[in-house]
Amino acid sequence: MMWKKAYLLVFSALLLLTGCSGETALIGQSMIKSADQPSADFQGTFKMTGDLDKLLDAVIDNAEEKKEALAFVNALKAGLKMEGSTVSTNEAKIVFTLNDDKILRDNQLWTGDQKAALEMLVNSNDVYVKTPIDQKYLAINSANPQEMEVDAEKLRAFQDKIEKLTLDFMKKYIDKYGFDFSQVKNLGKESVELPDGKKVDATHISVTLDTPELLKMLLYTAKDATANKDVRDFAIEFMTLTSQFATDNIPAEVAADMKKPSAQEQRAEIEKMVDQGLAFLKMQVEQLEKQYTIDQMVEQVKEAGVQSLELKLDYYIDSDKNQVRSISALSAAVKDPDGKLPKPVTIGWEADYYSWNHGKGTAISFPAASDTVTVEQLQEDENAIKAFNDKGFLYRFAQEISSVPGESEFIVFDLKDNSTTLNGEPVAGVRPFLKDGSTMVPFRFIGEEMGAQISYDPATKTATFSKDGKTIKVTEGSKTATVDGQAKTLPVAPLEKDGSLYVPLKFVSEAFGADVTWIEEVQQAIIEFEKAS
Incomplete structure (x- = not known):
């Protein structure tokens, strides 16, 4: 379920950056295809950008603390590499590697010739993590049916229903989302060289969102939610499924002392709650529009310290409507609240993501029980932690969740x-x-x-x-x-x-x-x- 939630969260965030009109229609179509066909190999980088060191000068006075903060900033600017594969929404492998791991080494959290890295394997609710210097994987169950006192089969069935409901809604919503982006360009066909060495021709679409455009989009999305039947239906169905699952799994000793509402009563109460929530949102949006123009909202953002904001998105989509590359860059000019800097400081982030082998991502091998250490084993066996290198950051985490430490x-x-x-x-x-x-x-x-x-x-x-x-x-x-x-x-x-x-x-x-x-x-x-x- 952890991977599903992460997948849907990313999917939801990207949803707001698409549309169904003009050049953005192709972006929406590629996202719908990714939802239907999630299997692929991928590689990407993420890093912070801008004058983060100048910002430190404005907020930190102590020289030693500033030195440590600068080491952390240098690690953020060097960035993080991600690579792996997804077989389905239930199975994925991701390897995270720090390009600059000096801060971990300086704090005795990493050693050896290899860069600090973490391998994460996801198989439904089971998550396995391991660094290159550890002997075994740490096994974590993100939704332990025993702890929840829920039948495992019922839990899986509930999760599958929620996932299908959400993906079906996302596809419908993307297809109908009608915000008219003003800064969209089709830059034509370009050749993209993938990490596996192959080249593919793709359509390059660029979308730029500045502060006024972002505010317009958020306002449009809020207004659309209050009037969109699909949004209302999704909210009601989601809450109904969740409520029914919770009601059906109330412990017998608790259920005996309480009145269980009928399915009709639950549904009626949920519809009432959703309609009240949408009505409140509509009222808030209408009041906001009456009180402020977009230009006035922009000025309020500036007064809050953000002088300018720009989000630039570049999508490369092949002839089969697969996103083979996507680049996103956020840049914000932030005003120093104390006036220690002569001009605003620019901060932001950049992400560059490639995907290939769509529909046939590399198969994933999950570890045998003998190659893992569970949370329960860490809490019951003081020797279990020896599977993790004490010069690695995962050892510190394992130490935290272990109940072995003394008083x-x-x-x-x-x-x-x-x-x-x-x-x-x-x-x-x-x-x-x-x-x-x-x-x-x-x-x-x-x-x-x-x-x-x-x-x-x-x-x-x-x-x-x-x-x-x-x-x-x-x-x-x-x-x-x-x-x-x-x-x-x-x-x-x-x-x-x-x-x-x-x-x-x-x-x-x-x-x-x-x-x-x-x-x-x-x-x-x-x-x-x-x-x-």
């Missing part, structure tokens, strides 16, 4: 009176303090509470934290620390006070793997971590 401990550093408490009990001699804007906390105290081995070399004034194969080294007076051999720059150099070596709290949260919460009102930092066994 949490809490350390509260109070900067108002420079005191410390551990699980509510005062700790003598541990006094946090501020240094050049950073909260300084004791290295040994936190490390030992986390169950680590802490050693100190007086000759080099270097302290070492060792736990579960992780090694952290800090040196008094040096802003350079090492985490598993990789250099890290600290905002403030560690310093000795009252016989203890103090380090920046921010370093603790990142390197020690602890959760840190700062409460400004009371000047307290709260550290939560797993209690040492």
Whole structure:
């Protein structure tokens, strides 16, 4: 069901970018064909664009935080690659690969020669995920009938009905959608080279939507929904199916104490709800049109900070009405609310998507039970997590959903009176303090509470934290620390006070793997971590 929902969500979003008149009719026809014949191979890229680094200058003052944010921005601008195949709306394979995985490596979430990647296999409600450095797949059931106390066959039948109803509605709606796009061009035939090396001739249609055009389209779509019989019928049928499924699957002990409405009563109530909702939407649209012109709406968008907006869509459709390539690019000029930048900053995204082998996508092999680890196994067997490499990001996720971790401990550093408490009990001699804007906390105290081995070399004034194969080294007076051999720059150099070596709290949260919460009102930092066994 997860893949079906994702497919329908994308399909619904693209629906609003099509029409039935002029050049856009071909786009709508190609989407209808994709709905009827979803099987294909695909490859695409997605990346952020614009002056994101300039935007960081406007919103972040701290140099260290800005450096980290820039690493994240660089990863977004380098982009994400997606490739795989769909066999049906129930079966798909997608491999996501980061073009720039430096931020994961810097945070000890990836290792090895390969780029950080995630393979996802979808088979009806079953989803399998695995990275190249993991031994097994993590198996997730997105709609577990046992947890829902629903018969598996009934659940599948319900999902199939919902999917058919939705796709049938989409096809009818696309065919009749009548918004008149003003910026559409047929750029003629072009040769498209596909990722499999083949070339195909395709009709290139370009659609451009600026702020006024987008507002007109959204207003048209809202008005159309209030008067379109297909929309009303779909809403009623969708809600009726959902309501009937919920009613039929009420636990027996609950159903015995409640009056079950008849199918006619359910239908009548749903029709009333839908009609009331459409009437309310119609009233809102009419009030909006009376109050504002499109130009006035554009000015309101500008006042909100978006100075300009442009969405450009390019479709390449072959003679069989298959979309073999689609390019989308969104660009927005955003005004700095604090006035720190002399002019608006441009931000946006670009996506470039190819598909081929329509109707005969590459077959997908799903893993055997012996090659998977389920959520239940992670929660019941503390050794199950060993199937995932602890230098990979999937390991962190598996760790989160596992119930094996021990009890949490809490350390509260109070900067108002420079005191410390551990699980509510005062700790003598541990006094946090501020240094050049950073909260300084004791290295040994936190490390030992986390169950680590802490050693100190007086000759080099270097302290070492060792736990579960992780090694952290800090040196008094040096802003350079090492985490598993990789250099890290600290905002403030560690310093000795009252016989203890103090380090920046921010370093603790990142390197020690602890959760840190700062409460400004009371000047307290709260550290939560797993209690040492």
